[in-house]
Amino acid sequence: MNYNEIAQQVKKDSFRMATLQESVRNNTLQAIANALTEKKEEIFEANEADLADAKANQLAAPIINRLKFDEHKLSDILSGIDSLISLPDPLFHTLLERELDEGLTLIKTTCPIGVIGVIFESRPDALIQISTLCIKSGNCSILKGGSEAARTNKALFTIIKDAGISCGLPEGFITLVENRAGIDELIKCHESIDLLIPRGSNEFVQYIMANSKIPVMGHADGICHVYVDQSAELSKAIPIILDAKTQYVAACNTLETLLVHADVAASLLPSLKDALASKNVLVKGCDQTQQLISCEPATEQDFKTEYLDYILSIKVVHTIQDAIEHINKYGSHHTDSIITEDDSAAAEFMNFVDSASVYQNCSTRFADGFRYGFGAEVGISTGKLHARGPVGLDGLVTYKYKLFGNGHIVADYAEGKKSFHFKEK
Amino acid sequence: MNYNEIAQQVKKDSFRMATLQESVRNNTLQAIANALTEKKEEIFEANEADLADAKANQLAAPIINRLKFDEHKLSDILSGIDSLISLPDPLFHTLLERELDEGLTLIKTTCPIGVIGVIFESRPDALIQISTLCIKSGNCSILKGGSEAARTNKALFTIIKDAGISCGLPEGFITLVENRAGIDELIKCHESIDLLIPRGSNEFVQYIMANSKIPVMGHADGICHVYVDQSAELSKAIPIILDAKTQYVAACNTLETLLVHADVAASLLPSLKDALASKNVLVKGCDQTQQLISCEPATEQDFKTEYLDYILSIKVVHTIQDAIEHINKYGSHHTDSIITEDDSAAAEFMNFVDSASVYQNCSTRFADGFRYGFGAEVGISTGKLHARGPVGLDGLVTYKYKLFGNGHIVADYAEGKKSFHFKEK
Structure with missing residues (x-):
């Protein structure tokens, strides 16, 4: 079977997956936790085989770190599954129940x-x-992980799939895509796949969006x-700046x-400069910044750049409105x-800055599903439709009108x- | 200014629009109702000038009907605005308030x-x-109506814009696009326009989506x-069939x-055939249908066709599962x-049919924002993300995390x- 045929089969299974009771989904999560332990x-x-290859291929230290799956990671994962089981069921909620007229009742559920379809990085x-987020929310998932974690992913997939099948989930509840070429097949399956969540580099995500x-x-x-x-302490x-720039x-x-x-x-700026220097952060500054501290010049291109590196661009602004305008631009x-x-x-900034998460007096690094108390996340959305910011269970459900x-x-x-009388129930 | 510059200006105004209190938005709706009456x-x-042109251009009777704006339509519109004013404010709702840790509070609002951007047909x-839905929900709207209604739309736009400005709304709260070429400029403004709602033919909507x-x-x-x-009465x-096929x-x-x-x-089928014939509905049937009533043959292409005409295709199925599979395909x-x-x-059908609205024992024609009690709608969504089915105020808001x-x-x-303690407030 090619991935188009597989996705069609998964689509069919998704209707059965959608009707599973909460107890079946939670039992499955528990069975997965048990099987991972056993x-x-x-x-x-x-x-260890993946790590050996990664080292032989001289992959960068942070990648090797993220790739590692040991007792410590397993224990985090198990406590994550525990908390997921205890979260309220996101399915079968009645969002609206309205009698439109005698004997004619609308239910939004x-x-x-x-x-x-989720394409994710090395971890x-x-x-x-x-x-597990997909199981709890009654969705079928088609997963493509990083090739450097291929053996680990395959082992995890097999354990999760076996546990799910033994608990009565349909065959298609989880699918692992094992080759890079599979991605190009998958993104064409718009009749079978309802949502893509790509996690990776800017170029990769743009490629998925465009294709x-x-x-x-x-x-x-x-x-x-x-x-x-001007009123900052x-x-x-x-x-906060050091944490937001250098914590990860x-x-x-x-x-x-x-x-x-x-x-x-x-x-x-002078004391900040010293603090950043102690963390080996290279500073690029606007003209005014350069008058106050010695640094490289920041160009307009810098303000459009996601460095993902020990580099910080600094710009002096004259009003809060200028700051808001810069951020929105x-x-x-x-x-x-x-x-x-x-x-x-703070209220002005938080109302006018057009971002998923807006903070007062804390580090931007808090933007994360676990830190928001969602248990886990499938990703962070900068779109404004459906789900915004860290996306947990809520972002994995929709509704239908009956x-x-x-x-x-x-x-x-x-x-x-006749006429409608619209009585809420 | 070209539409890209206009849209950028509207974007800036949208942040001010987003902070207007409910009373300002409701007062504006009342002022619009008053101005429309005056x-x-x-x-x-x-x-009348639009109608005269439409008749001179020999437009079809249904188009001319939809184009008409008379005392009767005005009275419907005024009662619609009344009910919109009385609907609860969709903005500034706290969806979640959680203390992540001492002194660190997350608010989802x-x-x-x-x-x-809304592109709509002749009405x-x-x-x-x-x-008015956009005003109540704090959004700026950029509107392109059908050219056959150009004069009526311009008159309505001027009245609404003047009323809004006099109530303190920002200049960019409403924009009318007056030429067809404007559409191609607008759909390129992805940095300024957050959402497009095209209403029109299949080809037109596909064109917008693809471009x-x-x-x-x-x-x-x-x-x-x-x-x-098999258990139908x-x-x-x-x-129900007659209503669903011929009411509009x-x-x-x-x-x-x-x-x-x-x-x-x-x-x-035989009595249905007579009833359909009385409404001049042409029937196309599968092999089994043709054995029971005289009709044209239905091909696979028929099952993929939105006739928008007095034509009905009929297929005999042997199980409810076959019916569900046909509908999902x-x-x-x-x-x-x-x-x-x-x-x-009914429960099986309603759970397994993958549609925005699924009904038991009533006509498909009920799928409409007014009939669902939403006051009005901006459109009907067949997508599963963000908003599904008839889209009213709820579909015009998103949230942000503070x-x-x-x-x-x-x-x-x-x-x-430190560790998170996640206390709900």
């Missing part, structure tokens, strides 16, 4: 999206997080800002451009933070013989 | 989508419905089904293919109805110095 040696063995724990008719959820880049307002500003430099919620109000630039609508003790300035009648026809209402 | 003669005059009342990076909400076609189950079936033949929620269980085909995920007295068959801290950094949590 078969952990198989996983660690596969992972939550249901799964259907078939979700094998992502495979477990994504597939598929399937709706895409996620983000291409994360150009996040911190704005230090500088003792808070410096640790390759993340999408990492700070890329710092905006500083002119009134505090002279007092902030150059940002990626991901996560932006204002440092200020003035709550009305209308129950007794021979009701529209002509009676159009001709004035 | 200036109704201007509107009727413009409409509803907000407008931003700038919405000038659509301009008022769409723009814009802006998310599109709506539907390309409406291939709706009625399935007459035939006295209900025939009026050019609507997206009109019946195109009838599926009939083999056990009831012989008792239903050939339908457009819009609205499908089962006629049955067997509630478990996080309030006091110098909080992620390193403290990553290094185990």
